[in-house]
Amino acid sequence: MARHADFGAPTGRYGLGRARVPGCFLAAPVPGAAPDAEGSLLLDLLIEDGRFAWIAPAGALSQTDAPVIDLEGRQLWATLLDVHTHLDKGQVIPRAVPDGTLEGGARGTIEDRRFWTPDDIAQRMRFGLKCAHAHGVSMIRTHLDSLEELAPTSFAVFRQLRTEWAGRVDLQAVGLVPLAAFRGDWGHRLADLVLESGGVLGGVTDALGVYQGAIDEEMDRLLDAFLLAAADRGLDVDIHVDQTEALDPFALPRIAAAVKRTRFKGRVLCGHCVSLALQPDDVARDAIARAVDAGLDFVTLPTPMIYLQDRKPGRTPRWRGVTLAQELLDAGLKVAVAGDNCRDAWFPFGDHDMVDxxxxxxxxxxxxxxxxxxxxxAGPMASDVVGAGHHGRITAGAPADFIALSARTLNEAMCRPQADRIVVRGGRRLTDGLPDYAELDTLVGMVA
Ligand SMILES: [Zn+2]
Structure with missing residues (x-):
């Protein structure tokens, strides 16, 4: 039997023996398999024609004549999702020089846009997709900065890449604008473009100087216009919410109220919501209750937030800059985790690696x-908040997409970077590897 270290590139019909699968990844219970102390199950899986044919307790493969790769109790995960990224801004280091602040991120992005030709955007997005693919990410939702002068180009590039990458990294796009765009007709014309492109309507309600007067009752009016524009076209929405330490204005309860007021029926995904963690306990509790009532979903972006929030010169940050993930989960809400910015003016790090x-x-x-x-x-809950079907799950009948780790336990998986992980898509091992940074040199002014 083959071992993890020499996992070959089998095709056709073969078995995966003694895989330890975290229960959260299983779309259906496996009768007869008992979870271990970490909630993982020791299973055998049969792959036929690139799909999982069946999933059963360990030992079941001895009844077949299929060749078997013995995973010896090592972890087997579904491929992961990254449901909040900004592929259009990414991979611009050292062309952009982040200063570590939210304001610097906004300013640096505006300055970098002078380079954003269709080819520049496409090459950088493609680089990000290669990273994600090699790391075992099979689905990405990317926001696209959707100013009137930019959106037609960005969406055209996006549509091309969505076709090019279909089945490798499945893509969704969010047309992202400040809510103020719904004062005039651009917000509505953007909603048409989003509909034509099969996307999601995005808005920003954070305090990064882009309110443009959209606070209090004016924010309510704009939220209504935004949600109605989406509802008219049957679109889901995805909002950047309360992304600073400012306690006021507090958009989250206003979004919940607007969803109720407009009887919005689509999915509402709220990103960031970091000021929720600084609100007084009773205010936070009330906001979470309203979120439950309105059926909001959440996505938290811890890596750029811990870098950006509470940054002041010469002073060590005193808070973590992230939302109340535990309280939201305990309230029964769906909370995804995602990568957000990657090597851009907001956040200079990252590799679209959801294990990281x-x-x-x-x-x-x-x-x-x-x-x-x-x-x-990063698996089934992320899949649910963006409606991504089989992604993030191990399902009989679905494509045999998975990540095989050398770790046996989740503790071992959390202690090492899992750089030796094996990514399998449609039953076949990926051997592409990570892209070379040198691919970006001419775009970003890198002199080797
Ligand atoms: Zn974002």
Whole structure:
């Protein structure tokens, strides 16, 4: 039997023996398989024609004549999702020089846009997709900065890349604008473009100087216009919410109220919501109750937030800059974790590696007990908040997409970077590897 270290490139019909699969990744219960202390199950899986034919308790493969790769109790995960990224801004280091502040991120992005030709955007997005693919990410939702002069180009590039990458990294796009765009007709014309492109309507309600007067009752009016523009076209929405330490204005309860007021029926995904963690306990509790009532979903972006929030010269940050993930989960809400910015004017790090993001999330949010709660945030829960079907799940009948780790336990998986992970898509091992940074040199002014 083959071992993890020499996992070949089998095709056709073969078995995966003694795989330890975290229960959160299983779309259906496996009768007869008992979870271990971490909630993982020891299973055999049969792959036929690039799909999982069946999933059964370990030992079941001895009844077949299929060749078997013995995973010896090592972890087998579904491929992961990154449901909040900005591929259009990414991979611009050292062309952009982040100063570590939110304001610097906004300013640096505006300055960098002078380079954003269709080819520049496409090459940088493609680089990000290669990273994600090699790391075992099979689905990405990217926001696209959607100013009137930019959106037609960005969406055209996006549509081309969505076709080019279909089945490798499945893509969704969010047309992202300040809510003020719904004062005039651009917000509505953007909603048409989003509809034509099969996308999601995005808005910003954070305090990064882009309110443009959209506070209090004016924010309510604009939220209504935004949600109605989406509802008219059957679009889901995805909002950047309360992304600073400012306690006031507090958009989250206003979004919940607007969803109720407009009887909005689509999915509402709220990103960031970091000031929720600084609100008085009773205010936070009330906002979470309103979110439950309105059926809001959440996505938290811990890696750039811990870098950007509470940054002041010469002073060590005093808060973590992330939302109340535990309280939101405990209230029964769906909370995804995602990577957000990657090597751009906001955040100079990252590699679209959701295993790395999970490592950060487990530590930052104290989501280590049980580990499976954190895993679900990059797997099935992330899939649910963006309607991504089989992504993030191991399902009989679905494509045999998975990540095989050398780690046996989730503890081992959380301690090393899992650089030796094996990514399998449609039953075949990926051998592409990570892209060379040198591919970006001429775009970003890098002199080797
Ligand atoms: Zn974002």
């Amino acid at each position: 993001t999970l490592h950060h999330a487990v530590r930052i949010f104290h989501l280590d007990a049980p580990f499976s709660r954190a895993l679900a945030m």
